[in-house]
Amino acid sequence: MKFCSACGAPVELRQPPDDNRLRHVCTLCTTIHYQNPNLVIGSIPEWEDGRILLCRRAIEPRHGLWTLPAGFMENGETTTEAAIRETLEEANARIAIGELYSMYNLPYINQVHLLFRAKLLDLDFSPGVESLEVKLFEEQDIPWDELAFRKAENFQFHMGDLTAPAR
Numbered sequence: 001m002k003f004c005s006a007c008g009a010p011v012e013l014r015q016p017p018d019d020n021r022l023r024h025v026c027t028l029c030t031t032i033h034y035q036n037p038n039l040v041i042g043s044i045p046e047w048e049d050g051r052i053l054l055c056r057r058a059i060e061p062r063h064g065l066w067t068l069p070a071g072f073m074e075n076g077e078t079t080t081e082a083a084i085r086e087t088l089e090e091a092n093a094r095i096a097i098g099e100l101y102s103m104y105n106l107p108y109i110n111q112v113h114l115l116f117r118a119k120l121l122d123l124d125f126s127p128g129v130e131s132l133e134v135k136l137f138e139e140q141d142i143p144w145d146e147l148a149f150r151k152a153e154n155f156q157f158h159m160g161d162l163t164a165p166a167r
């Protein structure tokens, strides 16, 4: 952040009184611009026969790779509304939300990822603007190495902290 979104003046990194870390503070109107982690919400849409709906990404990062429908939560919506919306946007697919499947902290990019299990309600799906292709996969055909997601035994809820991938 370089400029204040309230008045347009430059911001500087400064530790406000009674705070314990550096914040972007406006040099003119003194507004403190807090920055907090973003939530990325996704679903694991499952058809009646156990197949899972995946999307092949039409955008960077990871263009061309298969992924679960997921994206940034918007203000004014709940986590399940975000999962339903992202699944509709990326796969034109309707789901009923099930159990929370996983929660991962990614502090190196200031994100928290939540994945919900979901029941795919019909087979009338198609690629959204951010997808090249949308397809149901049998478990043995899922390209696990392309997914940022692992299947746990019995789909039990799990959580964890991820560190930056080694380069």
Ligand SMILES: [Zn+2]
Binding pocket: 004, 005, 006, 007, 008, 009, 026, 027, 028, 029, 030, 031
């Ligand atoms: Zn300002």
